[in-house]
Structures are given as C-alpha cells and as structure tokens.
Amino acid sequence: MSVRKGLSILAGVALVLAVLAHFNTSLGIAPYLLVLATSVLFWVIQATSWNILSGYAGYFSFGQAAYVGVGAYSVAVLTGRHDVGYPVSILVGGLLGALLAAVTGAVAFRLGALRGEIFALLTLAVPFILAAFVRINRDIDGGLGTTLPLPDFPGWVGDFQHLIFLLMLLVATLAVGTALWVQGSRLGRGLNAIHDNEDAAEALGVPTFRYKMLAIVLSGALGGLGGALLAVRNGAVQPELVFTLTVPLFVIVMSVLGGRRHWAGPVVGAAFVTVLQDELAAQELDQWGNIILGAVLVLFVVAAPDGLFGRLRVRPWLTVGVFVPVLVGLLLSGQYTELDAILYAMVAAIVAALVVDRLRPAPGAVSSPAGHLEPSAAPTEGARPTEPPATRPAGAAPLADLPQPAPPPVPPVAQSPPGELVSVAGVTRDFGGVRALDDVSLSVSSGEIVGLVGPNGSGKTTLVNLLSGAMPPTRGTIAIGGRTTTGLAPHRVAHTGVARTYQIPKPFASMTVRDNVAMAVMFGRTGASLASAREAAVRHLATVRLEHLADALPDALNLHQRQLLEMARAIAAEPVVLLLDEALAGLNPAEIDDAVAVIRRIHAAGISIIIVEHLLRVLNQLATRIVVLDRGVLIADGEPATVLRDPAVVRAYLGRQRA
Amino acid sequence: MTAVQAALSGALIGGLYALMAAGLSVTWGALRVINLAHFGLILVGAYLTYQLTTAWGIDPVLTLLVSAPVLFVAGAALQWAYDRLNIVEFNSLLVSFGLLMITIELTTQVWTADFRHIDAGENPYGTSAVHLGSIALPISRLVALGFAVLLIGGGHLVLERTFAGRGLRAFAQDRTVAASFGIDHRRLGMVVGGLAGVSAAVAGMVFALGNTIAPAHAYEWFGTVFAVVILGGIGNLLGSLFAGLGVGAFSAVVAVLWDPSYEPFVLFLAIILALVLRPKGLFTRRAAA
Numbered sequence: 001m002s003v004r005k006g007l008s009i010l011a012g013v014a015l016v017l018a019v020l021a022h023f024n025t026s027l028g029i030a031p032y033l034l035v036l037a038t039s040v041l042f043w044v045i046q047a048t049s050w051n052i053l054s055g056y057a058g059y060f061s062f063g064q065a066a067y068v069g070v071g072a073y074s075v076a077v078l079t080g081r082h083d084v085g086y087p088v089s090i091l092v093g094g095l096l097g098a099l100l101a102a103v104t105g106a107v108a109f110r111l112g113a114l115r116g117e118i119f120a121l122l123t124l125a126v127p128f129i130l131a132a133f134v135r136i137n138r139d140i141d142g143g144l145g146t147t148l149p150l151p152d153f154p155g156w157v158g159d160f161q162h163l164i165f166l167l168m169l170l171v172a173t174l175a176v177g178t179a180l181w182v183q184g185s186r187l188g189r190g191l192n193a194i195h196d197n198e199d200a201a202e203a204l205g206v207p208t209f210r211y212k213m214l215a216i217v218l219s220g221a222l223g224g225l226g227g228a229l230l231a232v233r234n235g236a237v238q239p240e241l242v243f244t245l246t247v248p249l250f251v252i253v254m255s256v257l258g259g260r261r262h263w264a265g266p267v268v269g270a271a272f273v274t275v276l277q278d279e280l281a282a283q284e285l286d287q288w289g290n291i292i293l294g295a296v297l298v299l300f301v302v303a304a305p306d307g308l309f310g311r312l313r314v315r316p317w318l319t320v321g322v323f324v325p326v327l328v329g330l331l332l333s334g335q336y337t338e339l340d341a342i343l344y345a346m347v348a349a350i351v352a353a354l355v356v357d358r359l360r361p362a363p364g365a366v367s368s369p370a371g372h373l374e375p376s377a378a379p380t381e382g383a384r385p386t387e388p389p390a391t392r393p394a395g396a397a398p399l400a401d402l403p404q405p406a407p408p409p410v411p412p413v414a415q416s417p418p419g420e421l422v423s424v425a426g427v428t429r430d431f432g433g434v435r436a437l438d439d440v441s442l443s444v445s446s447g448e449i450v451g452l453v454g455p456n457g458s459g460k461t462t463l464v465n466l467l468s469g470a471m472p473p474t475r476g477t478i479a480i481g482g483r484t485t486t487g488l489a490p491h492r493v494a495h496t497g498v499a500r501t502y503q504i505p506k507p508f509a510s511m512t513v514r515d516n517v518a519m520a521v522m523f524g525r526t527g528a529s530l531a532s533a534r535e536a537a538v539r540h541l542a543t544v545r546l547e548h549l550a551d552a553l554p555d556a557l558n559l560h561q562r563q564l565l566e567m568a569r570a571i572a573a574e575p576v577v578l579l580l581d582e583a584l585a586g587l588n589p590a591e592i593d594d595a596v597a598v599i600r601r602i603h604a605a606g607i608s609i610i611i612v613e614h615l616l617r618v619l620n621q622l623a624t625r626i627v628v629l630d631r632g633v634l635i636a637d638g639e640p641a642t643v644l645r646d647p648a649v650v651r652a653y654l655g656r657q658r659a
Numbered sequence: 660m661t662a663v664q665a666a667l668s669g670a671l672i673g674g675l676y677a678l679m680a681a682g683l684s685v686t687w688g689a690l691r692v693i694n695l696a697h698f699g700l701i702l703v704g705a706y707l708t709y710q711l712t713t714a715w716g717i718d719p720v721l722t723l724l725v726s727a728p729v730l731f732v733a734g735a736a737l738q739w740a741y742d743r744l745n746i747v748e749f750n751s752l753l754v755s756f757g758l759l760m761i762t763i764e765l766t767t768q769v770w771t772a773d774f775r776h777i778d779a780g781e782n783p784y785g786t787s788a789v790h791l792g793s794i795a796l797p798i799s800r801l802v803a804l805g806f807a808v809l810l811i812g813g814g815h816l817v818l819e820r821t822f823a824g825r826g827l828r829a830f831a832q833d834r835t836v837a838a839s840f841g842i843d844h845r846r847l848g849m850v851v852g853g854l855a856g857v858s859a860a861v862a863g864m865v866f867a868l869g870n871t872i873a874p875a876h877a878y879e880w881f882g883t884v885f886a887v888v889i890l891g892g893i894g895n896l897l898g899s900l901f902a903g904l905g906v907g908a909f910s911a912v913v914a915v916l917w918d919p920s921y922e923p924f925v926l927f928l929a930i931i932l933a934l935v936l937r938p939k940g941l942f943t944r945r946a947a948a
Contacts, residue, residue: 060752107931117693120752121889122931125882129923245878249760252753291764297757302744 003184007177014173021165022158033338034161038233040274041168045226046247047254047266048175052182052222053215054252055260058195059116063104063123065247066130067097067220069239071227073134076146076237086151090167090228097224098217100126105216109209131243145238148231164233171229175222179263182218186522189530191215192261193519196508203468204573205494205523249290253297259307261510268309272346279343312353323349420482421446421608422467422577427476429462429632436462438632439476444577449599449609451623451640453616455652458629460612461503464581467610468500469493481576495525499575501566503582503612507554513565514550517541520572540572543605544598560591564598571602578602580611584618596622616644628652661915664794669911670904671796673887674804677903678862679880680887681811681896682855686738688894689831690848691747695755696737698877698884699762700730700856704863705872706770712781712867719782719868720802726860734856735849742848759877767874774871784868799869806861811900814854818896827851831894882923883910886930 017037020027024034046064054061071093078089104126108119135143153163182188190211193201202208231237250273251266258269273293280289300307312319327345330336336344422444429437437459444450452460465471466478469490477486480496488496499520508516517537521528528536541547544564549557557565563583570578580599584592596618603609613619619626619640626643628636630652636643643649679701686692707726712719737758741747746754784802788795818824830837830844838844866872887906891898906926913925 058749060749062756116749117752118889120693120749121885124885125923125927128878128882129927132923245760249756252756256753287764287768291761294757294760294764297760298754301750301753301757302746305750 003181006180006184010173010177010180014169017169018166021162021169024162030338031161034165036275036278036339038161038165038168039278040271041165041172042226042230042233043250043254043270043274044172044267045168045175045222045229047251047258047270048172048179048263049219049222049226050248050251051255051260051263051266052179053212053219055255055265056182056188056191056195057212057215059212059216060120060252061123061219062120062245062248062252063126064223064251065127065243065245066100066104066123067223068227068230068247069127069130069134069242070096070100071224071229072231072237072242073140074224075228075231076148077140080146080148080237086232090225090232093228093231094221094225097227098221100224101216101220102213104220105213109212109216127243127245127247131239134239134243141237141239143239145236147236148234150235151232164229167229167232168226171222171225175226176263176267178218178222179266182215183263186530187211187214189519189522192510193508193523195261196510197506199470200502200506200508200569201519201523202490203470203494203500204520204569205491205525206519207489207491209489246290249293249297253293253300255307256297256300256305257308259309261306262309265307265309268312269307272308272350275339275343275346279339282339308350308353312350315353319349319353322352419445421448421480422610423477423479424463424467425477425479427463427466427473427478429459429466429471430474436632437466437473437629440629440632440634441476442627442634442637444608444610446576446608447606448625449603449611449623451619451626452610452612452629453614453619453626454629457631458652459632460629461581462632463629464500464579464610464612467493467579468498491523494523494573494575497525497574497576498579499570499573499577500579501563501570501581501583503585505554505559505562505566507557507562507565507569509554512551512553513541513546513557514538516554516565517568517572520569524573526574537568537572540568543571543601544568545594560587560595563587563595567595567598567602571605571607575607577608577610580609580613582612582614584613584615592618620644662912665911665915666908667794668796668800670908671800671804672911673904673907674800674807675862675865675903676883676887676907677807677811677891677900678803678858678865679884680891680899680903681807681814682734682858682862683884684888684891684894684899685814685851685896686855687888689827689851690738690741691831692738692741692751693748693755694737694741694855695752696758696762697755697855697859698880699759699766700733700859701863701866701880702762702766702872702874702877703733704730704860705867705876706766706775706863707860708864708867709775709777709872710770712777716781719777719784719864723860723864726864727857730856730860730863731853732856734859735853737856738848738852739845741852742845763874763877770872770874772874774873776871777867782868797869799865802868803865806865807900807903810858810861811896814858815896823847823850883926886926889930890933 020029021034021037024031046068049067050061050064053059071090074093074096075086075089078084078092079086104123108122111118134141150160151163153160157163157166182191190201190206190208193204193206194208194211198208227242230242234241254269254273255266256269257272258267259265273296276292277286277289280286280292304310323345326348327341330341330344331338420443422442424440424442427437427440428435440459440463452463454460462471466473467480469485469488469492472487477484479485480493480498483496485493485496485498507513508519511519514534514537517540518530518533521533521536521540522530538547538550541550544567546561546564546568549561554562554565567578567580567583570580583599584595587595592615599609599611599622611619611623623640625638626636626640627634628643628646628649630648635652636646636649679698682700683694683697686694686697704726707729708719708722711717711722711725741751741754744754784799788797789801790796818827826837826842827847829840830842830847834844866876870876883906887899887902890906891900891902909929910922910926914922917925
C-alpha cells in the first residue's frame with residue numbers, strides 16, 4: 001500500500017468516525033461508547049508515539065509517561081493557573097514534549113557503550129525525576145493537583161464529550177498518519193536498519209544519530225499533545241495520575257500485542273487493550289487488570305514477538321469477516337451490551353486469524369514484503385551451512401577456468417582523480433593503555449588491491465575501523481580522495497566513497513537479501529527511492545551471483561552467502577574503495593575460489609580494494625601490493641613476492657627462532 | 660558537621676542500595692538478563708520479613724531462614740525460564756517488566772497498598788542507634804552495611820577465586836567457547852539466579868528493618884539502584900558496593916546542603932557525566948582492547 005493511499009484511507013476512516021460521533025444520538029450509539037472511543041484514541045496516540053521510536057528503531061523506552069505528564073502539566077499550568085487559552089496550552093504541550101524528547105535523545109544517543117540498555121534505563125528515570133520536580137515545585141503543582149476550567153467551544157460541536165472526542169480523533173489521526181508516513185519514507189527504512197544492526201546501517205551511510213533524533217522528537221511531540229488532551233478530558237491533573245508506570249506498561253503491551261514493526265500494530269493493540277480494560281472495570285475486576293496485562297506482555301514477547309497485526313494482516317478479510325458477523329450477531333441477539341459484543345467479536349476475530357494462520361502457514365508473509373520466497377533454495381541452504389553454494393559444485397575448477405557467462409557489469413563508478421585515493425598519515429590509535437596502531441602511514445592509489453596482513457592483534461581490523469570512520473584515530477589524519485575524513489561520522493565517511501564488510505557478517509535480519517542491498521543504494525552516495533533501489537540491488541546481487549536468493553531472508557543463508565551479501569551491500573553503495581575485513585575467513589577451498597572471483601569482478605569494475613586476510617597464498621595471486629602490520633607498526637609495504645620473502649615479515653609471522 | 664553526619668548516614672543507606680544492586684548487576688553482567696523482576700523479589704523479601712516477624716514474633720534477621728530459600732528458588736526458577744525461552748537483553752527488559760507488574764499487583768492483593776511496618780516490639784533494630792561523638796548511626800543501617808559487605812565481599816571472592824566463578828566469567832565473555840570447555844551454563848545460570856534471589860531476600864529484610872513497606876516502593880528503587888549498577892560497572896560486585904556507598908553519601912549531602920528536591924537531579928547529572936567519561940563504570944579495571 002502506498003503512503004498516499006494509506007493516508008487517504010486514514011483520512012476517510014477519521015471522517016467516518018467524526019460523522020458517526022457527531023450524530024451518535026440520532027444513530028442510537030450509546031454515549032458511553034463515545035467515552036470509550038475517546039479513551040481508545042488517547043491510547044492510540046500514546047502507543048503510536050512510543051512505536052515510532054521504540055518499535056521502528058528498537059530503542060525501548062519506559063518513559064512514555066514523561067511526555068504525557070509534560071503535556072498535561074503544560075495545560076494545567078498555562079490554562080489552569082494563568083488563564084492562557086486551551087489551543088495555545090495544548091500546542092505548548094506538544095512543543096515541550098518534543099523538547100524533552102530532544103534533550104533525552106541528545107544525551108542518551110551520544111553515549112557510546114550499551115546504547116539500547118542505557119536508553120531504556122534513562123527513560124525509566126525521567127518520569128520519576130519530573131514527578132519529583134512537579135510535586136515539590138509550588139508554581140507547577142506542589143502535590144495538590146490542579147483543576148481545569150471547562151473549555152469554550154462553538155455550539156455546533158455538540159457537548160463536551162463530542163469536543164474531546166473530535167480533538168483526540170484529530171491528534172490520533174495526526175499520530176497514525178505520521179507513523180504511516182515515516183514507515184514508508186527513507187526515515188522509516190533507516191530506522192528499520194538501525195533496529196536490525198546499527199553499526200552496519202551507519203557504515204552504509206544511514207545518518208543514525210539524526211534519524212533517531214527525528215524519531216524521538218516526533219514521538220515526544222505526539223505524546224505531549226496526547227497528554228495535553230488527557231488533561232482537558234479529565235479536567236484535573238495530578239502527578240500520580242500522569243507520571244505513572246501504567247502508561248509505559250499500557251503502551252508497551254499495546255505495541256507488543258499489536259506488532260511493533262508496522263504502524264497499524266499499536267492501533268490494533270490500543271483498541272483491544274482499552275476495550276479489555278473497560279470490560280474488566282465493568283465486571284469490577286479492574287484490580288486484576290495490570291496482572292492480566294503483565295501476563296499478556298510476557299506471553300506475547302515469548303510466543304509471538306511479531307504481534308497480532310503481523311498475523312492478522314496475512315488474512316485481513318478473514319479477520320473482518322469474523323469480526324463483523326459476530327458483532328452484529330451478538331448485538332441482534334440482545335443479550336449482550338455493546339461493550340461485551342465488541343470485545344467478544346475482537347477475541348473471535350483474533351482467535352480465527354491465529355488458528356487459520358497455524359493451520360496453513362503463509363511462508364514469509366510477515367517479514368518478506370515480496371511474499372514469494374523461492375521454495376527450495378533458501379531453506380535447504382540454510383540447513384547445511386558448511387556446504388558450498390548450489391551453483392558451484394564442491395571441488396569445481398579454480399577461478400582461472402571458471403565458467404563465466406559474461407559477468408554482469410558493476411555500474412560505473414564516479415571517476416575520481418587518478419593517483420592517491422586513500423592517504424593515511426602518521427595514524428596512531430590507543431585503547432586505554434594499549435597502542436593498537438603506532439604512527440602508521442599508508443597510501444593507496446586507485447586501481448590497487450592492497451592486501452593487509454599481520455598476526456592476530458597486529459591492528460588490521462583497527463585500521464579498517466579507522467578507515468571506515470567507526471572510530472577516530474588518537475593522532476594522525478586519514479583522507480579519502482583528497483578529502484580529510486578524520487572526525488567525520490561513519491555515514492559521512494561512507495558518502496566520501498568508502499564501503500566495508502564485516503568479518504562476522506552483519507545483515508539486516510528483518511529484510512530480504514534484496515532489501516539489504518537496496519538499503520545501501522538508498523543511503524549511498526547517490527541516494528535513490530526504494531523502488532529504483534530494489535532494481536539496482538538485483539544488479540549488484542548478480543555481480544556476486546546471489547540473485548537467486550534475492551527474496552530469502554539472511555537467516556536462510558550460509559556463511560559464504562552472507563559474506564557475498566556483505567560484498568553486494570558494500571558495492572551497492574558505489575564506493576571508490578572497498579574494505580574487506582577477512583571476507584574469506586571460515587570458507588572452504590571451493591568457496592574461497594568463488595569469493596576471489598567475485599573480488600576480481602568488483603575490482604575490474606574500477607573499485608579499489610583493501611583486503612584483510614590471513615591466507616597469504618590467496619593474497620599472493622590477488623593483491624597488487626601487500627602491507628604488513630606487526631603489533632601496530634607497519635613493517636613492510638610493497639610487491640607481494642618481495643614482501644612475503646622479507647625476513648622481518650617472516651619473523652613476525654613465524655616467530656623469532658626461525659629467523 | 661551536618662554534612663559529615665549526612666555523608667556517613669547516607670553511606671550507610673548506600674549499603675542497602677548496594678545490596679539491591681548486587682543481584683541485578685550480576686545477572687545483567689554474567690547472564691545478560693536485565694531482570695526488572697528483581698525489584699519484585701526484593702519487595703516480596705521485605706513483605707516476608709514483615710509477615711513472619713509479625714506472625715511469629717521472631718527476630719527479623721532470622722526470617723532470612725525462610726525468605727532466603729524461598730527467593731533462591733524463585734530466582735533460580737526465573738533464570739531457568741529466561742534461559743529456556745532464550746530471553747536476553749532487550750526482551751528480558753520487556754518480559755521482566757511484565758513479571759514485575761504481576762508481582763507488584765499480587766503483593767498489593769495480599770498486603771494491600773497501605774504502608775506496613777514491623778512493630779517496634781518485634782524490631783530490636785528499628786529505633787536504636789550507635790553514637791560516635793555527636794554522630795548518630797542507626798542500627799538498622801549498620802546492619803544493612805554489614806550484610807552488604809558480607810554478601811558482596813563473599814560473592815566477589817567466589818567469582819575471583821573459585822572454579823565456578825571463573826567459569827561464570829568465561830561464560831560472560833563468550834558463551835559458545837565457555838560451553839565447549841564443559842561449562843554447564845544452565846546450571847550455573849540457575850545458581851547465579853538463585854543467589855541473586857538470596858541477595859533480594861537480604862535486601863528486602865534490611866529494607867523492612869528501617870522503613871515502612873508498600874508495593875509502590877518497587878518503583879522508587881529503580882532510579883537509584885540502576886544508577887548504582889551502572890556506576891559500579893555492570894557485573895562488577897565490588898564496584899556496586901563502592902558505588903552504593905558513594906551514591907548514598909552523595910545524595911544525602913546534596914539533600915542536606917542544598918535541598919532534598921535537588922537530589923534526583925544532581926544524582927542523574929552525575930550518572931550521565933559518569934557515563935560520558937567512564938562508560939564502563941567508575942570502578943572497572945582498564946581493559947586491554
């Protein structure tokens with residue numbers, strides 16, 4: 001579904017709801033349903049707000065109550081104490097929510113280590129601090145609570161209940177529309193990549209910090225607006241009612257229950273949980289409410305992490321087809337209240353969808369947008385991870401007489417000036433007291449394949465990390481194509497034309513092989529829409545001969561295929577220089593020949609390569625030059641044949657006694 | 660003098676923070692489970708002490724004979740379930756948050772949301788204090804510190820000196836390699852989970868000695884205890900002891916010298932600064948990269 005279509009449907013639904021609510025008395029809709037719907041809409045806002053950051057990007061927040069509280073107290077202070085108009089105070093609520101989110105994000109996302117966990121705990125603390133502040137500060141609350149006047153509104157709206165419903169509907173539509181738009185945009189794809197693997201996303205050119213900040217600010221603004229409306233609805237604000245842990249409990253349960261990766265998940269979850277809570281209250285079982293919600297949370301995280309919506313949307317018509325008749329049937333029977341009928345119909349629809357889904361599993365339907373997995377290739381390959389790929393029987397000819405049916409050309413690379421491409425000047429890198437690289441200088445010209453070798457712990461991977469910008473050097477400068485990259489964020493370094501692979505492949509697990517590569521095209525130097533990026537992705541997959549697995553998920557790939565995927569993703573960014581970090585590690589001889597052929601094809605397309613490798617035999621044939629590191633010091637640099645005979649190199653590799 | 664008095668008695672409260680943090684820190688560091696349900700266990704420990712002391716009229720410390728085994732089983736069972744369902748890190752936050760909610764609601768059902776406290780008659784530690792010159796140190800807090808030093812010091816020695824401790828550290832660093840060297844992570848994990856449960860029993864007992872108990876306390880512990888865990892270095896037992904004492908003293912001094920309302924701000928500012936400057940905790944040894 002395109003974003004435009006989705007937004008129009010959303011606007012249509014909102015309009016229908018508004019009309020239904022406006023004429024509720026003439027349509028025979030009971031007033032308490034309007035009250036219930038207002039509650040549902042409030043939770044739709046909060047759950048959607050939570051999901052934009054925590055669902056899409058995977059940064060769990062326990063601090064939703066902070067936004068609710070800030071929004072509510074904006075109204076309480078401005079309107080309740082200083083007689084500012086409601087429209088202003090509600091908007092200020094949204095603004096302050098965004099501001100609080102920006103501050104939280106700017107602090108939490110700057111902390112390097114343990115990003116996700118620290119973020120979760122920091123957000124857990126924020127509402128407590130705010131609550132303490134509000135309780136103590138007499139200009140805000142002082143612990144007594146604040147009451148609010150009834151707002152003025154034009155007569156055509158109806159009564160207060162209609163007004164607050166319309167306001168909630170407006171903000172909920174805004175929230176869901178935002179979530180829908182984000183999901184379809186570059187921002188959404190980037191957040192998804194952050195969720196799957198933040199380092200790889202950054203290395204591919206996704207501006208992860210900016211995207212996370214955007215997501216958290218959107219989340220804070222929507223949460224604040226919702227909180228402001230809550231204050232208007234309740235007519236009173238008390239610290240313990242807004243800064244409560246029930247808020248994060250509710251939004252987390254709603255999103256986990258509904259599904260975290262899709263905008264509709266929190267909507268489904270909010271509707272179900274709110275109706276359930278109301279029913280429990282009606283049965284005077286509300287003290288069991290949190291116990292049931294806690295149990296639902298545990299159950300769903302363990303058993304169905306995709307959430308309900310992941311299951312429901314596989315069979316949308318079945319869900320609707322069960323829900324509507326059951327609802328109408330129960331209502332017509334006259335034995336059930338509307339609330340009971342709605343709840344039972346929801347449960348029936350969910351059960352039906354889950355049961356049918358269990359009976360006839362739709363392969364890959366949840367996570368693969370294309371929806372048609374190749375039936376044989378992917379799963380069997382995954383089951384035998386050590387076997388060579390199906391296209392190349394084991395022990396096949398070495399790469400010289402490879403059957404090469406005209407390898408698809410790699411797209412031409414932007415021409416960079418000839419001569420020096422990578423320049424490393426006097427680079428030192430310390431980790432605590434350990435010097436991993438010591439005054440290393442190195443120059444790579446375009447067209448070269450430079451082999452980077454050295455014993456374990458000699459600083460090879462550190463050098464790759466410095467070149468790709470994953471960490472800054474302690475001293476010295478690095479320039480790519482004449483441009484200094486020292487101090488740039490990794491995604492900016494990527495945009496200067498550096499791409500890398502990881503020794504241990506880091507694919508985006510929730511995306512198909514094709515979309516993994518398409519991410520690199522979208523966020524590469526040229527930038528592209530998702531549709532055109534998907535087309536380009538298939539070309540790059542063909543370069544590494546992985547096109548037959550385009551619709552598989554990375555989990556179904558063996559190690560060799562994952563390494564090839566890493567390479568396809570790297571060249572899709574259209575780099576001028578490609579850093580291969582032990583791309584041949586753990587492969588069998590046939591796979592190594594295959595990978596070497598791929599590396600030659602990439603090189604033939606005009607990409608310079610720096611390859612970290614232990615297999616000197618392979619490097620001897622592949623590299624145009626070899627650079628040797630030993631304990632952080634560059635000890636040799638030159639022709640492969642010369643370097644590999646160098647006594648210092650032999651000593652470094654084989655130990656002193658042999659020298 | 661007030662600052663010294665505040666720092667000392669704050670450091671003693673810090674013993675309680677350290678006790679609460681120790682179990683959390685170990686399961687996080689060694690088993691990669693961020694167990695929010697630990698706060699629920701502490702709460703249950705506190706209520707068990709209250710209940711048994713009130714019902715049987717025994718010394719509160721003796722209630723550990725019941726609550727420690729009970730919470731050992733609970734902690735081990737939790738870890739068994741986490742391990743069985745392969746719940747680590749992020750998911751453990753969500754699942755244990757759900758479990759914490761359930762625990763808090765259940766304790767509310769049993770003991771109501773009202774404040775409870777052990778009657779002075781049954782609590783020999785409640786009101787008495789040791790006087791050092793003009794400085795008064797409440798007995799209940801000295802008990803807290805004593806248990807903290809005993810438990811955390813003992814745990815530290817076990818981790819450093821015994822085979823099981825080494826196995827656990829190996830397991831924390833690389834599960835697969837540790838498993839291939841014959842370390843049974845399931846059993847080891849359950850023992851660690853159980854010991855975390857015991858630490859929760861002690862922390863709950865100590866809390867019950869000097870405070871009133873209500874289910875909502877579980878939330879109030881969050882901020883300070885996680886601060887102690889992070890400042891001490893995740894998985895670092897001695898670190899959490901020092902961090903506990905430091906945090907206790909620091910916030911008490913801030914409360915006395917400025918205003919109690921600044922306490923949370925100053926504390927969290929300190930944590931954020933510490934995270935920026937020493938992201939792996941204040942008391943970690945510099946690791947070679």
